[in-house]
Structures are given as C-alpha cells and as structure tokens.
Amino acid sequence: MKIALDVDGVLADVIHSWILHNNKIRTPILKSDISEWDFWKKYNIDKFDFYEELSMCWKSWKTIPATENNISSASKELSKVGTVDIVTARENSTHNDVKNWLKMHDVTFKNYVGVMEGTEKAKLDYDIFIDDSPLNAKSMLAAGKSVILYNQPWNLDFPDTRAKRIHELKNAVSVINEISRNRSSLS
Ligand SMILES: [Mg+2]
Numbered sequence: 001m002k003i004a005l006d007v008d009g010v011l012a013d014v015i016h017s018w019i020l021h022n023n024k025i026r027t028p029i030l031k032s033d034i035s036e037w038d039f040w041k042k043y044n045i046d047k048f049d050f051y052e053e054l055s056m057c058w059k060s061w062k063t064i065p066a067t068e069n070n071i072s073s074a075s076k077e078l079s080k081v082g083t084v085d086i087v088t089a090r091e092n093s094t095h096n097d098v099k100n101w102l103k104m105h106d107v108t109f110k111n112y113v114g115v116m117e118g119t120e121k122a123k124l125d126y127d128i129f130i131d132d133s134p135l136n137a138k139s140m141l142a143a144g145k146s147v148i149l150y151n152q153p154w155n156l157d158f159p160d161t162r163a164k165r166i167h168e169l170k171n172a173v174s175v176i177n178e179i180s181r182n183r184s185s186l187s
Helices: 014-025 047-059 071-081 092-104 118-123 134-142 169-186
Strands: 002-005 083-089 112-115 128-131 146-150 164-166
Touching: 002 071, 014 047, 047 092, 071 083, 071 169, 083 092, 083 118, 092 112, 112 118, 118 128, 118 134, 128 134, 128 169, 134 146, 146 169, 164 169
Parallel strands: 002 083, 002 128, 083 112, 128 146, 146 164
Antiparallel strands: none
C-alpha cells in the first residue's frame, strides 16, 4: 500500500502560525471561524498574499506547532501498514523548512515529494492520500484513489462519504487496514 501523507493541516498546524500573523495586521480571525478552504475570500484577503504569508510562516518553522501530540508515533504506526511518503504542495523555497520541521518532530516517512499545486497530487502513484484539503480530496476521489480526510474546520462540509474522516492521525491505521481488506476481497 502506497500512502501519501500531507503536511500542512495534517501534521503541521501552520494555520495557527498564520492566524497569529494575520491577527497582528488585520481583523482577528479564530481557527474555528475558518469554515471554508478559500476562507480568505470572505475576509477580503488576497490569495497571493495568503499563500505568501503561509510560506513566510514556514521560514519560522520551529514555531509551527504539530496538529496533535502523537504525530511521531502515529507516523511510525502508519509505516507498518504501508510505504509512507510525505507529499506536499508548496512553494519550492519552503521545502527545506518543512524537512527540518519533520525531522524535529521525528516523523517517519520514506520519500519526500513536493508538488506545486495540491490538485497535482491525485496524478501521483499512491493508493491512499491522507489530506485535509476538500479540493484535493475531490480530485483524488475522481482519480479513483482512496482518501482519508483529516478533520479540520475547513473540510467539515465535504459531502463525499467515500472519503473516510479521521480526527486523529493514529486512526488512519484502522482505516487503511479496512481499505486493504476491501481491495483484496475485490481482487
Ligand atoms: Mg494540507
């Protein structure tokens, strides 16, 4: 089983860092207010500025918190049920910061794969994607991939129940085992 594990919003709580930055320069936002993937539109924040600021947050990678306490042990468990690659969409200049962050948080993975746009991920050779983006999830499901959607306020409205929702990363293990069982019973 080839598993693609996302970084932003699944392992790294980069939106936490972005909100701290935003709240110094604009109207304060709470994470729980972010109910859509493109929430920046609602707040009249320019898309380019938003992504530029996310990249800027990664420059201070040491201060970006993990989404949960157990990402290290959860990534180890995941690596027992399949080959886990980090698959992340971002600006090239931030890859080193992300790699440093993954090392600091002792995340287990095989390869690090960077793409420019999230929707490119669906074209890659993986069986299962663990992601938080409803846009990515849509393109992955359309490409016939299995999707495990990591719960975030911005994906709660994602309607397609083929995406299996998890609240904690460690819960992906049982979902993957179930996907494996279903696949072997089909073949
Ligand atoms: Mg993400």
